[in-house]
Amino acid sequence: MAGVPRRVTIREVAVDSGLSIATVSRALTGSRPVGPEIAQRAQESAARLGYRTDSIGRSLRTQRTNTLGLVIPDIANPFFPSLVQAVERAARDQNLSVLIADAANDPGVEQAALRSLIDHRVDAVLISPSHLTASRAAITESMAAVPLVQIDRVIDNSLPYVRANQSRPVQQLVSHLRARGRRHFAFIAQPDTIATSFERESAFRELMTDVPLRVVSAETSAGSGRGAVRELMSRWPEIDAVICANDLLGVGALRELRTLGRAEVAVSGYDDTLIAEALGLTSVRQPVDELAVAAISAVLTPDMAATRRELECAVIFRESTG
Amino acid sequence: MAGVPRRVTIREVAVDSGLSIATVSRALTGSRPVGPEIAQRAQESAARLGYRTDSIGRSLRTQRTNTLGLVIPDIANPFFPSLVQAVERAARDQNLSVLIADAANDPGVEQAALRSLIDHRVDAVLISPSHLTASRAAITESMAAVPLVQIDRVIDNSLPYVRANQSRPVQQLVSHLRARGRRHFAFIAQPDTIATSFERESAFRELMTDVPLRVVSAETSAGSGRGAVRELMSRWPEIDAVICANDLLGVGALRELRTLGRAEVAVSGYDDTLIAEALGLTSVRQPVDELAVAAISAVLTPDMAATRRELECAVIFRESTG
């Protein structure tokens, strides 16, 4: 890296202000009371010299970094940027920084990411696990080194979590559609190794115990959603409502139904990403800000090991379920 | 935060292995040669005790953090997650971590983010500035403290950058459409304080010097794209091709044109996000991986102050320009 001027140290501020290092430290951090004009002098010197506390030195001493690690399964999944945003906002309110790590949908990468965060000595880790089972080992291992809370996706109920109820929105969707005359439901699922997705699918299955069950699996992509719709409509042409495990699938479904001349079929997505609003796709909004706030306040409390929070989603009805 | 077991230090490894601290350090980092069986002993002890180098201690000593800061203008803009992903991959290949900071489209937040990164002593900063002019001050200020390179968006040619040419794709788009018989072009722009967007718009304007110029401004959202299309089509019903400054706008345009019964109008977006592929929207793919690799290799070289790299985009033709 290129050469950069050496930083001003607290020692230089002390010399400049004619105070001791300790006093300057106290004046700047406010950790203990200092005389008013002394404080003034310290602050003025610091400002004039352009002093900024070196967080490395501080962290070495305090054994805290004021940094949170956030592990997300896949930043390319449009839901997670909004979670990242929410966590950053909530963290900033607590004067915390966030180290973001993307697991790229790979538990191996996820494990490496966790280790890297721990090596960077983050004060706590928020993780949305990439895989229902394969993420377990790395999480257990990490918990020995750092406070950790599952956020949004939860793969182990015995470990701290902050989640959103994923069943209720599916129930609301179905009853809303039934009230409007829809009778023949289908569900396009993502891999059931995705915790939230598994719950959405289960909720749908439970609602269909008395009626024909129409579920088809897909990957997390619009293309896959199109294929799923083709399969559904050819097997069960009577379908009049398709519930999708996420927005990308919903977009694909919408498009393919139009192609098939079946645009009258109701479609819903999940996660309420930009794309849903853009296309008038009914979707489910997760309370990302509240999740973030709750998760951060959890890792900040001493008894965070007891954290089990469940929040509620909101169904956003749009034209696609007109 | 919850209580966590104290970490194993290098001192304990030294005691356990019967070696000196210095030797253990050398054996583990390979910074200097050590005797073969000595190395063996050190590594074995370290492994058995579960020792992991404390990066805080190391950083304080070495004055390096092996961490890069990446400032993006808006993580909610679907282009940036892909840039983040690319930078993380490229960084991982160099054993670097990435601290991501979202400017939330606000130069004030951006400035705070830069300071925070510098306070965290990142070794270098990659930034995609949020604003053509308002981002300047913070960047100039930061350059005094840390090597910095503009990535993708460049607002100051006199400072290091790694960018993608934004004009050529617009030229290609127009000539492709002309070759297929389109004659009446329009452009939906984003605020021209977005560096890349400004360049895209300028390219379009230059191509239209001999023909009627039809440009309308919009915000970065699908809803805004719809409104823009309504305005365009009412002012110039003869329009048969609409080029949009990004994919979100393109989606809105596509939808509104369908609503207006003008689905025959060609539409293109920009950035080639998931949404473009999902909807068959012609778009422009920026070389994010190459940008990331080039930016990182730039900040790693001593003469990075001289970095001026321009890469090429690829136009991805899809049904929307059928």
Added chain:
DNA sequence: TTGAAAGCGCTAACAG
């Protein structure tokens, strides 16, 4: 090749 010791910048314990 190995070890002893200094010291990165900071905060906190201890004196005064």
Added chain:
DNA sequence: CTGTTAGCGCTTTCAA
């Protein structure tokens, strides 16, 4: 309220 001093964990002179 202020100053002196130790020491966080590590790497790297400097000596042997």
